[in-house]
Amino acid sequence: VQDHFLFDKPVSPLLTCAGMARDWPDARGIWHNNDKTFLIWINEEDHTRVISMEKGGNMKRVFERFCRGLKEVERLIKERGWEFMWNERLGYVLTCPSNLGTGLRAGVHVKLPRLSKDPRFPKILENLRLQKRGTGGVDTAAVADVYDISNLDRMGRSEVELVQIVIDGVNFLVDCEKKLERGQEIKVPPPLPQFGR
Known part of the structure; x- marks a missing residue:
């Protein structure tokens, strides 16, 4: 498990x-x-x-x-x-409404000991259209500051776009973590649009 x-x-x-x-x-x-x-x-x-x-x-x-x-x-x-099960308007129909659309959740486990304690962390995630879960997934705590970071949206973008959002977003988070490690300032990125195109 x-x-x-x-x-x-x-x-x-x-x-x-x-x-x-x-x-x-x-x-x-x-x-x-x-x-x-x-x-x-x-x-x-x-x-x-x-x-x-x-x-x-x-x-x-x-x-x-x-x-x-x-x-x-x-x-x-x-x-x-x-x-x-597919619906023209909703995409793939799944048990959890948050997965309607592509149903794709691309997740990366990443260690963020400094950034996760920064008060700007939730806003950074929101603006990057990312969500965090604990190390064991939904409803779990992060172990040793390792978070499961994934795409917040499942609708409005293609699977390729969603994976790219995760790649770009995790790279941004890792860059923020390194800056905080060196004592440098980080900035909250401008918000990505909720739906692509």
């Missing part, structure tokens, strides 16, 4: 009230490649969650693996006469 390969029984009131823990653990499962860099969770929160991940900072490789894997999953699903 800590390595994000397995998922745990839902305990969040938002999920349990919606019946997400009903019949736990029946009809749940995980498929992964040998390297555990590509995973498919079945019936965790949504029917299917496709995950591409690895240690290091090669977001390009992670995203390319995600795209190849998702294409293959979609091909296999369509081959059987099924499809992901």
Whole structure:
């Protein structure tokens, strides 16, 4: 669970009230490649969650693996006469309304001991259209000042744009962290528009 390969029984009131823990653990499962860099969770929160991940900072490789894997999953699903739930206006329809649209959450674990204590940190994240979670994901605390930083938006932009926002934003956060380490001033960036184009 800590390595994000397995998922745990839902305990969040938002999920349990919606019946997400009903019949736990029946009809749940995980498929992964040998390297555990590509995973498919079945019936965790949504029917299917496709995950591409690895240690290091090669977001390009992670995203390319995600795209190849998702294409293959979609091909296999369509081959059987099924499809992901899609709405012309809302995009992919998922359990959590915050994931409507692309459904894509691109996350990076990054250590920010100084910036995370700076009162400007929430505004910086907001202006970069990023969100922070604890090291273990939603509703968890940061361990050793390591945060899971990801795109705030799922709608209004393409998957490529969302990944680029995370790459650019995390680079900005790391630059701020280094400046604070050297005792230099940091600035809150101007806000990105909420919806692209």
